[in-house]
Amino acid sequence: MLLQEVAGAAHPLSGTIARWMWLLPLLPLLGFVLNGLLSIVSAYHPGTPDPGAEPHDAHRSPEERHEARTGHDATGGVGHSDDHHVVVRHRFAGLTSIIGPGVMVLAFALAAAIFFAMRSAGEAALHAPFIQRYYEWMPVGDLRIDAAFQLDQLSMVMILVITGVGMLIHIFSVGYMQDDPSYPRYFAYLNLFVAFMLVLVMGASYPVMFVGWEGVGLCSYLLIGFWYLDKANADAGKKAFIMNRIGDFGFLIAMFMLFANLGTLEFEGVRAQATTLAPNLVTWICLFFFLGCTGKSAQIPLYTWLPDAMAGPTPVSALIHAATMVTAGVYLIARSSFLFSLSPVASLTVVVIGALTAIFAASIGLKQWDIKKVLAYSTVSQLGYMFIGVGSGAYVSGVFHLVTHAFFKALLFLGSGSVIFAMHRAYHATHNEEDAQDMRNMGGLGRAMPWTFWLMLIATLAITGIFPFAGFFSKDAILGTVFLRARDSTLADAHWLGIPGNVILYACYVIGLAAAFMTAVYMTRMLIYTFLGPNRSGEKEREYLAEAPWVMTGPLVVLGVLSAIGGWLNLPASIPVGRVGLLDRWLEPVVGVAALRVTHGAATEATSTVEYSLIGAAVLIAVAGIVIAWLVLKPDTLVPKREATPEEGFERALVNKYYVDEIYDDAVVQPTVKVSRSLLWEGIDVGLIDTVMVKFFGTWVPSRIGWIGSQLQSGQVGTYAWVLVVGVLLVLGAFTIR
Amino acid sequence: MLAEALFFSAVLFTIGVVGVLTRRNAIIVFMCVELMLNAVNLSFVAFSQVYGVAGQVFVFFVMTVAAAEAAVGLAIIIALFRHRQTVNLQNVNLLKG
Numbered sequence: 054m055l056l057q058e059v060a061g062a063a064h065p066l067s068g069t070i071a072r073w074m075w076l077l078p079l080l081p082l083l084g085f086v087l088n089g090l091l092s093i094v095s096a097y098h099p100g101t102p103d104p105g106a107e108p109h110d111a112h113r114s115p116e117e118r119h120e121a122r123t124g125h126d127a128t129g130g131v132g133h134s135d136d137h138h139v140v141v142r143h144r145f146a147g148l149t150s151i152i153g154p155g156v157m158v159l160a161f162a163l164a165a166a167i168f169f170a171m172r173s174a175g176e177a178a179l180h181a182p183f184i185q186r187y188y189e190w191m192p193v194g195d196l197r198i199d200a201a202f203q204l205d206q207l208s209m210v211m212i213l214v215i216t217g218v219g220m221l222i223h224i225f226s227v228g229y230m231q232d233d234p235s236y237p238r239y240f241a242y243l244n245l246f247v248a249f250m251l252v253l254v255m256g257a258s259y260p261v262m263f264v265g266w267e268g269v270g271l272c273s274y275l276l277i278g279f280w281y282l283d284k285a286n287a288d289a290g291k292k293a294f295i296m297n298r299i300g301d302f303g304f305l306i307a308m309f310m311l312f313a314n315l316g317t318l319e320f321e322g323v324r325a326q327a328t329t330l331a332p333n334l335v336t337w338i339c340l341f342f343f344l345g346c347t348g349k350s351a352q353i354p355l356y357t358w359l360p361d362a363m364a365g366p367t368p369v370s371a372l373i374h375a376a377t378m379v380t381a382g383v384y385l386i387a388r389s390s391f392l393f394s395l396s397p398v399a400s401l402t403v404v405v406i407g408a409l410t411a412i413f414a415a416s417i418g419l420k421q422w423d424i425k426k427v428l429a430y431s432t433v434s435q436l437g438y439m440f441i442g443v444g445s446g447a448y449v450s451g452v453f454h455l456v457t458h459a460f461f462k463a464l465l466f467l468g469s470g471s472v473i474f475a476m477h478r479a480y481h482a483t484h485n486e487e488d489a490q491d492m493r494n495m496g497g498l499g500r501a502m503p504w505t506f507w508l509m510l511i512a513t514l515a516i517t518g519i520f521p522f523a524g525f526f527s528k529d530a531i532l533g534t535v536f537l538r539a540r541d542s543t544l545a546d547a548h549w550l551g552i553p554g555n556v557i558l559y560a561c562y563v564i565g566l567a568a569a570f571m572t573a574v575y576m577t578r579m580l581i582y583t584f585l586g587p588n589r590s591g592e593k594e595r596e597y598l599a600e601a602p603w604v605m606t607g608p609l610v611v612l613g614v615l616s617a618i619g620g621w622l623n624l625p626a627s628i629p630v631g632r633v634g635l636l637d638r639w640l641e642p643v644v645g646v647a648a649l650r651v652t653h654g655a656a657t658e659a660t661s662t663v664e665y666s667l668i669g670a671a672v673l674i675a676v677a678g679i680v681i682a683w684l685v686l687k688p689d690t691l692v693p694k695r696e697a698t699p700e701e702g703f704e705r706a707l708v709n710k711y712y713v714d715e716i717y718d719d720a721v722v723q724p725t726v727k728v729s730r731s732l733l734w735e736g737i738d739v740g741l742i743d744t745v746m747v748k749f750f751g752t753w754v755p756s757r758i759g760w761i762g763s764q765l766q767s768g769q770v771g772t773y774a775w776v777l778v779v780g781v782l783l784v785l786g787a788f789t790i791r
Numbered sequence: 792m793l794a795e796a797l798f799f800s801a802v803l804f805t806i807g808v809v810g811v812l813t814r815r816n817a818i819i820v821f822m823c824v825e826l827m828l829n830a831v832n833l834s835f836v837a838f839s840q841v842y843g844v845a846g847q848v849f850v851f852f853v854m855t856v857a858a859a860e861a862a863v864g865l866a867i868i869i870a871l872f873r874h875r876q877t878v879n880l881q882n883v884n885l886l887k888g
Contacts, residue, residue, distance in 0.1 A: 768884030770820075774811055 066183040066204065069170040070163075074204050075185060077160055077167075077212060078251040084156035084244035091145040091152075092237040143236035153240030154223040157247065161216040168209055179206065180642045182321065184257050191260070195316055203257035203320065207643040210452060210636075211254035211384055214459045218376045219247045221608035225467050226368040228605035229474055239279060239366065246272035250377050254384060258319040259308050262385070266304065266349065269378045270297045276373060277365040289364035296358040300348015307341035310334065324391040332396065339392050339399030343406070346382030350436050352410045357714055359433055363425040367470030370425060375432045375466050376459035383436070383455050386443040390647035393443070397547030400444050400651070401554055404535070404544070407440030408561035408568075413711075415571035419578070420700065420707035423490045424469045427579050431516065432462055434568055438531055441565060445544060445558065446651030447534035448644035449623065449637050454531055456636075457523035457619040461515040464612035468509040471601040471609065472583060475502055479590060479597035487591070492582040493694040499584035501598035504606050506584045508613040513580050515616040517573040517675045521630070523619030525672070528569065530625065533667045535562045542651050566674050573678025578686050586688025627664045796837035804830035817868050817878040821861075828857045 066072075143149070171179060182205035191198040223243060230239050246269055253265025270293075278290030312318055314334060315326050327335070346352065351359035362374045373379070386393055386403065393400050411434045418430035435458050442451030475498070476489040487494050499506035515522035518529065539545055539558030547554040588595050600606060623636035649655075700708050709715075803826060810823030832850045839846030872878050 770880050770883070771812065771815075778808060778812065 064181065064183050065174040065179065066170065069167075069174065071167045071170050071183055071204055072185070073163065074167060074183075074202060074255065075187070076163055077216070078248045078255065080156045080160040080163070081244040081247040081251070084152050085241050085248060087152050088149055088237045088241035088244060091149055092235065092241055095143065095145055095237065142232055143234060146231065146236050149237045149240050150227045153244060154220065154227060156244060157216065157220040157223045160247070160251075161213075161220045164209075164212045164216045167204070168213060171204075171206070171209060181205075182208075182257070184321070186257075196312065196318075198258060198260050198318060200261065201257035201319075202255040202261075204255065205643055206639050206641075207384075207387060207452065208254045210456060210640070212251060214456055215247060215250050215254065215377050218459050218463050218612070219250075219372055221611055222368050222372040222376070222463060222467065225371075225470070225605050225608045226366070228602050229368050229470055230366060233366075235279070239276075242272055242275045242279070243369070243372070246276065246373060246378070250381075253381055257321075259304075259311065259323075260318055262388075263301075263304060263308070266345075266381060267301065269373070269381065270294065270301075270349070273297075273362065273373050273378055276369040277362045279365050279369065283364075286364040289358075289361040293358040293362050296355050297348045300345045300355055303341040303344025303348070307338045307345070310338050310341065320388065323389075327391045327395060330395070335392055336396040336399045339389070339396045340402060342385060342389060342392070343382075343399065343403055346385055346403075346440070347406065348382075349385075350379050350382030350440070351433050352382070352406050352437065352440060353413060356410060356414065356433050357710075357717060360426055360429040360710070363423070363429050367425065367466060367473055370429070371463045371466030371470065374429070375462040379432065379436055380439065380455045380459070383439040383443055383451055386440070387448045387452050387644060390443075390448045390644045394446060394543075394647035394650040397543045397554060397651075398549055400446060400544055401547060401549040401557055403440050403444030404561050405444075405549065405557060407437040407442075407444055408564040409437070410434065411437030411441065411568040412564050412571065415568045415575065417707055417710050418575040419571060420704055421575075422492055422694070422708075423488075424472065424492050424495070424579060424583060425466075425490055427492075427575055428462070428465050428469060431465075431572065431575065432458075434572060435462065435516070437568070438528060438565065441535055441561060442531040445531075445535045445538045445561075446542060446648055447531060447538070448648055449640050450527065450530040450534050452640065453623045453636050454524075454527035456622060457515070457527040457616070460523055460612055460619045461512040461616040464508060464512040464609060464616050465516065467605070467609055467612065468505050468512065471502065471505045471605055472498060474601050474605070475505075475598050476590060476594075478599075479594040482597045483591070483593045485591060485594060488694055491694045492579065493691055493697055494590050495583045495588075496586045496590070496688055496691065497584070497588035498598065500588075501595075502600040504600055505609065508609045509580060509584065511613045512616050513576045515619070517576055517679060518569060518671055519675055519679075520628075520672060521617075521620060523616050526620030526623060526625065526628075529668055529671050530623065532562060532565050532569070532671055533625075533664065535565060536663075536667055538651070541653065543653065544651060566670065569671060570674045570678045573675045574682040577679045577682035581682070581686050581688050582691065586691070589691065589693045591693075625664070627661060627668065793837055793841060797834055800830045800834040800837065803827075803833065815879050815881055817871065817880055817883075820880065821864050821868065824864075825857060825861070828853060 182203040184201055184203045186199045186201040188200050189197065190200040223240070226239065226243065230236055233239060249265045249268025249272060251265070253262055253269060256262035256265060274290045274294040276290075277293055278287045281287045281290070308318060311323060314330060315323060317323060317326070330338070348355045359374055359379065363370055365374070393403070414430045414433035414437065418427050418434065421427045421430060435454070439451045439454050439458070442448070442454055444451075472495065473489055476495065479485075480487055480489050511522065515524040518525045535558055539555045539562065542554075545553075545555035545558060549557055588598075590598065621631050621635075624631050624633045626633050699705065706712065807823045807825075807827035807830060810826065811820050814820050814823065832853055835846040835850045835853070837846075868878055871883065875882065877883075
């Protein structure tokens with residue numbers, strides 16, 4: 054056992070089950086290894102597919118069946134409607150269905166046990182994190198980085214979300230991916246993702262966190278491009294990977310700056326010395342860290358990869374691109390609260406970017422037709438809210454919204470997965486080539502799949518912020534805090550690009566409200582177009598539409614309950630319908646000092662009039678959004694995708710996402726390609742290196758030198774003997790003269 | 792006594808070197824190499840008068856090696872002659888790149 058508990062010697066958790074916390078990432082890693090082996094074995098020894106697995110495979114032509122087996126799935130295509138869903142179940146599907154979700158159940162059970170151990174240890178005893186050091190990872194000069202995990206209240210929250218929601222999504226995937234030819238590979242990647250995500254939140258230093266940070270990026274890439282035979286999917290994966298690299302550059306620079314100035318990269322070491330840093334330096338460090346966040350958490354300007362990431366299987370979108378990985382940036386800021394609270398300018402930047410992203414993405418979401426795209430932009434927008442929270446010093450509110458968002462957004466994505474599953478099955482049964490993800494092809498699904506409809510309704514109410522669903526409490530907490538911080542905080546006193554901080558915060562509050570309005574509109578729109586009104590999927594297809602199996606609906610129900618009651622995690626004092634401020638107290642040891650620093654050391658409590666009017670405004674906005682969407686949108690007049698006319702004017706800009714992808718393409722990608730092609734390739738490589746370097750120095754010069762050398766090789770033994778004797782005489786002479 | 796022996800040895804060695812460098816016939820070159828070896832033997836024996844019997848032991852080693860070398864060398868020369876009908880070293884220049 055490599056365990057060497059340095060800090061844990063006197064820690065109240067050292068004797069409890071928490072000492073097994075290294076098993077948390079190891080369990081999914083084990084799942085990855087086993088599933089990966091199954092995948093490799095089946096790739097090298099393809100068995101005969103079970104002929105009885107799919108009844109209607111028999112009457113398809115051999116070409117079709119071949120195409121099916123090579124692995125296409127319509128749910129993956131961006132705007133593709135290739136409906137040749139593979140219907141042959143993988144021969145290791147049973148084993149994988151046990152291993153994949155099994156390790157997650159074990160990990161969640163362990164996480165829950167550790168959580169209760171923390172609870173029973175008492176809040177007062179847990180003011181320092183529980184750190185386990187395993188070995189010295191990078192001892193280089195002054196740099197000493199240990200492979201160490203740390204367990205504190207913040208990482209515990211994240212661990213519970215990751216293992217809990219992750220477990221549900223794994224179970225859902227058993228149903229959703231059941232007919233995929235790469236079933237074990239899917240679970241291998243998904244398990245690997247959870248392992249890296251746990252490393253990310255459990256790392257005791259920035260470099261260990263970075264390992265997880267990069268690892269989840271890798272898994273995101275692998276899973277976005279899971280159906281890589283479709284080039285669009287592979288490209289989407291590449292896009293996500295490359296845009297994340299831009300952000301990682303910021304993360305790295307921030308780490309370098311921290312090490313250069315503090316000599317340590319451990320959270321506890323940095324926390325202890327953070328106040329010794331020069332204010333300007335802190336700002337730069339925080340801004341570079343935030344650049345990392347904009348990449349990973351899809352904020353302006355690096356958000357465009359997330360909507361494209363919907364090319365992956367829907368449960369992946371739920372787990373990675375909604376509930377866990379994309380919230381890593383929020384976690385990073387909450388974790389680095391001791392730095393961000395020292396820099397009002399950087400914090401204001403976070404708030405501004407968050408607010409702009411929230412409204413920008415929400416407005417795009419208003420006119421998307423792909424059900425997953427709506428949810429993708431919704432995720433970007435909600436992440437913006439989280440950044441408003443953690444930026445304005447409301448670290449608990451940000452994390453709170455992270456948790457509730459994990460619940461309702463995972464539910465929304467899995468619900469949409471259920472819808473796509475049903476649509477896809479229906480189109481598959483009738484050999485229809487339509488787009489199974491386009492809402493114009495749906496409609497009236499509530500009658501066919503009531504469970505999904507009611508659960509999606511709960512999630513929609515939660516995300517729009519209707520009392521008493523989860524989103525109401527968390528979103529309200531964020532908006533309320535921004536309003537209060539605008540009145541009195543270090544942020545309000547600071548200036549950002551010459552604008553007073555309180556003006557910015559008030560503006561961000563208004564933007565947040567506007568984004569909440571749009572959220573209500575686009576979510577209602579999604580619900581109406583998908584589940585209500587007449588069905589537009591087609592006459593024959595209608596008969597095939599049905600609820601998904603229980604292995605998929607079950608996790609939805611659990612998430613539905615969590616979305617409904619998630620708000621009880623952190624009730625505000627003004628709405629005492631249970632124990633107030635659980636999460637506030639739970640996270641107080643981690644972020645309490647930093648949060649107080651932002652508010653000049655005083656816990657800002659709003660007067661009840663202000664607070665109730667803030668709540669009232671938020672709810673009113675949400676209700677207004679729902680009502681307006683209900684009144685304006687007419688599902689009866691909607692036509693299926695193939696009959697739809699293109700939008701005009703501003704709507705067209707929205708459908709095309711403000712042409713941001715095109716702008717990036719013209720401004721960054723194409724110039725890079727052109728410079729690479731004309732200057733680097735044709736100019737330097739072909740023009741300079743191939744001629745001067747290769748042809749002259751590489752070919753001509755050595756051949757001349759070689760010719761001179763070859764003249765010495767006459768083959769005459771006599772000559773060689775002369776050379777030998779002369780050489781001996783020279784050496785002897787040299788020794789003698791010296 | 793030592794000085795004379797070493798002088799004679801040096802003369803013998805030089806004759807051998809000059810022979811190797813100037814003669815074309817492989818047999819003669821070969822014999823000159825033997826001359827050089829025996830010149831060294833002579834100096835070994837001479838030194839053993841002063842420094843003890845170890846030098847004479849070396850001479851036996853050198854003679855053994857020389858005998859083996861003679862066997863191999865003459866075999867090569869015979870093979871060469873069979874192949875080319877000559878033992879003139881100027882006509883044998885395969886040893887080049």
